[in-house]
Amino acid sequence: MSLVKLLLLMSLALVMRAGAAVEIQRPRGVPLSKRQFYEEEKPFTCLDGSRTIPFDRVNDDYCDCKDGSDEPGTAACPNGSFHCTNAGFRPAFIPSSRINDGICDCCDTTDEYNSGATCQNTCRELGRKERESLQKMAEVTREGFMLKQQLIHEAKKGQEEKQVKLTEFQSTKKGLEEKVEALRTVKEIAEEPEKEAKERHLKAWEEQKELIRMEKDKARMAEAFLELDDDADGYVSVAELQSHPELDPDSDGSLTETETQGLLGGADKVDTTAFESVWSSIKGKYLLESQSDPPAPVETPQEEARDLGSDHDSDHYPEDYAGEDEDEEEDEEDDDPEEEEDKAPPTVRTPEKKEDDEMSMPPYDAETQGLVDAAQKARDDFDEAERALREVDDQIKSLEKEIGFDFGPSAEFAYLYSQCYELSTSEYVYRLCPFNRVSQKPKFGGSETNLGLWGQWAGPEDNIYAVMKYDHGTGCWQGPNRSTTVKLTCGKETVVTSTSEPSRCEYLMEFTTPAVCQEPPSLEEALHGHTEL
């Protein structure tokens, strides 16, 4: 049977800031700050005051106090804590349950005094490392903070510039608006006579077309008569007409004698004069032997002309135009209406309308053309002014958006706006575009995945600018939409240092930037700020 024998008191060597070593007696595991509660040869009162026990029950490996204060140096109390002095490094409290558990927790090895674990005192080494890293960090912080001041300065300048630009744009916009209105009036005035002249021209052209059409019809009739009059006796007979089965009125496949007679108006044969009335009833069906195609419907040219005309009109109102044709909607803004006007007719033309080419509308007369040209110029001027207005508007919107962003208390994050930073891993290239989006692209082919769009600052209340949150990325199967948390740490450079996916579709990115560097404490403070004494 081996009872655990415990050292009640032990000597602790402490390195004083002055460098002198002093021995201070106190029970194991008690921090110096609480030494006065553990006075030898006096009964011990639990620190919560719950009871008083003889002093030899302090650190006797049995828990007497509810708050665990009687066993600072043993594992007896479930809620106790043990103080390691860790001379040369930072002192620490560890839970009592880590005393003599075979695992070295205190760098000065004092937690493992009876477990058989062989621990090395690593405090000096840790202290050195920590000093080094603190020094390094202090340096980074210092330089980072300087950079940050610069960033703030630039941001301020940038912000001011933007404000100035915005004001400029706004006044430009006002001027443009007036100009657009003026030009609209000019355009409308110019378009009125143009419209009248065009209509006149069109009407004349249509009358002319009608004449041409009638002549053509007569010619066809004559041709037909000649074709039909096989025996060239100057009459078209029933038999002769029967050779054209397409004329069958009831479309039953056979053109009977009676039917043919009917077509000839009850006569057995007709001469050229009588044929005129026959022709008007059969010309729709009649196939010229010289030309197997049926004649194109006569209305087509007119309709097309009207179509072209209306197209032309609507060109000035792209919105309406787009409404008519959804397919073009996405190209809407890129399309140059004038260009389209040039291009459109050839694509609309089809072979069967070839005939119309022969009958294309004659050019405007000089007077009309002059009116059209004037109206066109007025339209162009108006369009240009309107476009300019839109551009300015866009610029104003984008500036307002940028100015409206929360770039930190001193706008120190403004420089990240419209930048992107990448990190390559073995499989992916991750891309962080602050205030915009995070994405992931496989290195070896495959499309980009959206890991989240700018959401908001999401740090803890006292430091909300320490974390950025991007959400509403591409959805995950059976899961949420992808999102990314970006943790910002102080660094001289602006760079993505790591990415991970701790939970499915929830990404974590570490990002260093000078913008989060805090004003560094003095080096002295950094090194000794947390040490006891």
Add this chain to the structure above:
Amino acid sequence: MAAFIVRMGPVLMLWLAVCVSGSWAVDRGNFKTCDQSTFCKRQRALKPGQSPYRALLETLELTNTKLTLQLINDNNKVRLLLELYRLQGNMTRVKINELKPLKPRFEVPDVLINDPPTEPLSLLSQDENGMVLSLGADSQRLIVSAKPFRLDIMEGREVLLSLNSRGLLAFEHLRIRKDTLADPEGAEKKEETDAASEQTEGEEATKEDEKVEDGMWEETFKSHTDSKPNGPTSISLDFSLPGVEHVYGIPEHADTLKLKTTDGGEPYRLYNLDVFQYELFNPMALYGAIPVMLSHSPQRTMGLFWLNAAETWVDISSNTAGKTVFGQMLDYVQGSSETPQTDVRWISESGIIDVFIMLGPTPTDVFAQYASLTGTQAFPPLAALAYHQCRWNYNDQEDVAAVDQGFDQHDIPYDFIWLDIEHADGKRYFTWDPHKFPQPKEMLQGLEDKRRKMVAIVDPHIKVDNSYKIHSEIRSRGFYIKNKDGGDYEGWCWPGNSGYPDFTNPEMRAWWASMFAYDQYEGSRENLYTWNDMNEPSVFNGPEVTMHKDAVHGNWEHRDLHNIYGLYVQMATAEGLIQRSGGVERPFVLTRAFFAGSQRYGAVWTGDNAAEWDHLKITIPMCLSLGLVGVSFCGADVGGFFKSPSPELLVRWYQTGAYQPFFRAHAHLDTPRREPWLFGPENTALIREAVRQRYALLPYWYQLFYHAHRTGQPVMRYSLWVEYPQDTATFSMDDQFLLGRDLLVHPVTEEGARGVTAYLPGNGEVWFDVHTFQKHNGGQNLYIPVTMSSIPVFQRGGSIIPRKVRVRRSSSCMEHDPYTLYVALSPKRFAQGELYIDDGHTFSYEKQKEFIYRRLAFANNTLSSRNLAPGSQFTTLSWIEKIVILGASKPSKVTLKMPDGKESQLEFDFDASMSVLTLRKPGVNAGVDWTVVLQ
């Protein structure tokens, strides 16, 4: 791990999206109903009635070890051979096979731990109607009726159990195919040959028309065709249990503890399957199958062990029909229809009838009887009883280190961190992903430095990849299961195209075990253990997500042995872990698939459950069912595998899991992280407290497992018939359980619960709330108001439970810590308990008898510790730091007496309001004799 959730390319993803999205329930269409499994349909079409089987009494042979008798089917004249054994320990074994099968039928090997020792049977009387045999010393009789054939086991005037009393014995004998597939002119000839051969056997061969039904020689389910080269081979037998209203067992089903009748519904199915998002409260098959059913009545507990590894269906009905009893011997039996009776019918697709009837009569007897056949629970390393932290997946070494650190930061103990399939290089088990886990040994050393351990998954599907050593060796050694055409069977699983090693082959198992040697399994160390998942086996593109039944294992079809495949995987893996340490260290292997006997190889869990309250509730009956049939080391994924638990559900699940044998949190890949500290400080504290309660109680858990290992008694018991077999009040209750005899746990499993009603059994007994020490009377329903921190647990008055209340960051860290004894006095001021201590991880307790096993007893105001195992030797550094006596009165003096006569006074503290006496620091070593006297 699940079947089917996948990162396997867009096509499969799309298919999954179609199949799965919008519904969390199982896709029932993927799994067969009885009607879709043609043998089940054929057998179930057979209704109770006159059995065509007749015992040929003249063929009786009786030897010292067994009785044999031929049975004949009067319809087709096929003869069966019945073998009856009286087994030591009050069991009867009934084997029925074809007398002369065309070729041997499969008999399940490797399940029984030995050839069960027999006892002689003696013939008491015989006439032309039957015979009466004596079953040993008791008044137990076995009655064999000849026409129709039937067996009845009786004790005194009572029928305990009848076989074929409903005439459902059906044995599809092996036959030669007669349909069109045989050569056309040969068909007739074959019939002649059949007839001739039957005649040579001396039978009057009536050509009973064995009509060929659909599905006898080929069966199609969805797109899969089963070629069935052996034709119909199924078997069926019915059992009647007079006086029985409650039957239990035949896991694994997500259903109530008490089995339901299956009249008008589906039978309970036993067929190891990887069921994606299983539903609760139905008889569908799950990952494991243990064909053991227990019956219980206040008078008697019995068991039926149907040793068959083929697809099996079990029908249960509870009518009183068909109870006519044969012969003069039975005339005095009360045939009254008011007597409750349960009828059970087993149907299996192939193999033979081999039934062990365990006659009890007590629950303890049945457990011992079953353990004598199939062995007991493996005694796990103590750490395996502690808390396990798992997730699919801990992404990389940094993630593992961060989670490990998180537990320390939040002061929550854990012993094992687990790695799922993503840790391996392209799902090539026994390897590590070179980017995520480049230095596994360093990682394991880092855990070892904290006295913690790791489990990495090793599944039995092997990536077909010639540059992968495991695959090329298995292929070149011919160890893969073959398809029906003789090539290596290949199926789709996590790694893509995969082969499945034939674990039924002992050479394969030996080779597999050798792969766990430290020089074979690169990156492994002593603190790396193993998890076998997907060992049903899961085949994503196979019928019912498993292997084709016509796949070939040597001489046998997969059909014959499907349900035992998973057992062999775990067996070979556990053997590997033993061998790598030179036989010194106890293994720890978790398996998802299991069969009768799997308890010998490690732990099982209830598979891919979901973060739902009902799934939390079902963990209790599911693990209780397993415990009743030998598998004590059972647990469910804490928090639920699929979906994301609310903080309340997660906390309640930790509180429940802390009191269930296998305590592991696990989560699906697609769920948000849920390490215990991610739900705010309050929930972190609640989870910490639950885990700490587990750690404090580890000495008791360890002792229970030692018991289970020694005796086969379950660790997690149902309060009624294991300890309170007469207490019918609780016969259908499964929302609470006993741990061992002495702790009653009624976890809170209702959302928003403000109270629970626990049933405290035992009239005249008392129970003590383990948190408040409040005393309650037994035999009552007790309403307990609860808060989020409540875990209602009660210690039985009359018991002594050891705890280690100095909870540290892992169980190994607590090895030498002192014990606190909780002595809960019975109303007669009596209590007893045990204390078991060994090194916690080796076989030395068994091989060198290095353990401490003591009886702690309180009687006559004296508490003493006495050695229960005089031949053993072990020394411990642990001592007794405190003794808490519940239900005590205030003594004037407390004296500690040592065997050498030394006496000392102990200080004590008495809380009069709760009658709790606390003895301060006896300080005696836990391994020695001592006595404490209260005066």
